[in-house]
Amino acid sequence: MISFCAIALLSSGVLYYSIGMENESETEPVSKSKKIKRVLTENEREKNMILQELKDLKKTYDEIILENKTMSFELIQERDKVIKLMTDLVASKGDQIAIDKYRDQVKSLQEKLAMVTVENVELKEQNVSIKRQNANIKEQRDITEVVLNESQKKNEGLKRDLQNTVEKFSKLEVSGTSIVTYRLKSSGDLIVTDKANKVGGINISFVIAKNEIAKPIDKTYYIQVMNSENLILGDDDMRTHQYKSLTYSMASNVRYENKMVRVSENIMGKNFAKGTYYVNIYDGENLVDESSFVLK
Template sequence: MEDQQNNSHTSLKIIIGVLAFLLIGSLAYIYKISTEAKQVQTVLTTTLTEKESVMKDLQELKATYDAAIAENTSLSEELVKERDKVVQLMNDVEKSKGDASKYRSQYLKLESNMKSLMAENEGLKKQNKTLTNQRDSTVVVLGEAKKYNEVLVGQNEDLSKTVEKGSKLTVLNMQTAAYKLRSSGKQIETEKASRADVLKISFTIAENQIAKSGDKEYYVQVIDSKSNVLGEKQTVSFGDKSLTYSFISKVKYENKTVNVSEDLPGKDFAKGTYFVNVFDKNELVSKTSFTLK
């Protein structure tokens, strides 16, 4: 009996020992699992934080490019290309599931490119501002020169307002009258269509020291009251535009005032209002009208 009790106590001790060993093993395993879980959580948190950081930096980089592109400078094409690289990297970071820190070096390279382009862009803006101020000053000077010329030659509304037009010739004081020719060759002015034998058209080319001298051609167009073009009725093309003219007036211009007078002979002139236009190539430079009774 006593031996049975001793055996029972011994068995119980063994069982308790085994359970204690298992408990200690379980606690160690749980501790290990817990530690590894915390490490994984730390890695995931760090990765997520780095990904958010890189994305934030890239978004700011893109915003900088968007603002610069909106200014529409001569560097716009280069700026768009660099912004597209930023957008592509943002897509790569967004799709990444692992460590996003590898994209940090790519961001730093893009940031360096951005700083260089922004510095160049600022330099171009300053140059453009200087050129704009110089252009505005030139326009002011030309405006004063225009006013001075208007006082001297009697004002022409078609005078140039731009630098390019400043060198163009000005046609003014245009006059037209009908004449009857005597057998003696004498011309007598008339207002009656039935008596008219010739139309005399005259105009003045103003002095312009900055214009190119040499032979000039003006296309003169005379339209009667029935909308017919009188004279040669020849048509000339200028690109996609065409012009039907009555005659060509050829003038030798030497940067001084020139008075031009041309005769347009005819017969059976219609009664009514006539319109006379003078063209420098396809540009209307002067016009007038008169009436035959």
């Protein structure tokens, strides 16, 4: 009886162990499969997170490159590293070793971006400072230019005034025009007369006043003698000046050297008509003195 019971217990134990082992062998593959699936899902999620971080890095580099022309070459190189890493990450199997490697590389790129961002901010501040300095320089230059222009205009005005003053006071003054009509005797003596039928010559004289400011110069004065019928006596030459033509009786060439000069000229003729005669002295086209005389 005892032996039968022992055999029964032993058999039931063996049966229970066999069933337990069978159940354990059935549940173990299921649990391991879930674990592997969970790990793969976690790796995929981590891979996507890293990929998004890389996309954010690329976007940031794109923005900085647009803003910064000075560092553009270096920035483009760093952005290309990000793009290459994105390509490699997408093509990778996404196992834990690869994930850890890419995570380290992303961290390195993020640290580099932080440095670049600081440099970019510093460059922006420098650019703002340079622009401010340039604006100040331009403002100072504009102010200086205005002052110089005003000073130049003032100097030109003073120079013009001085030139006008010098020109005004250096002009040669002609005055004291006098006329003597005469007849010339065979002996050579001159007899003053105002008888028209006896006059053989007209002496015209005038004075150029002393002027110490005026420069020594060779001058030409034009003498015009006109009768009451507006006929010009003498050679009846014509001289064209800038604005008008002048018909004159004769020209008188004078050398002026800062001293008073008396100019004397003679117009010879005969058969003068009775009446009033007008004498005009011209400096170029400008009338500088005039007088008249009467023949009876």
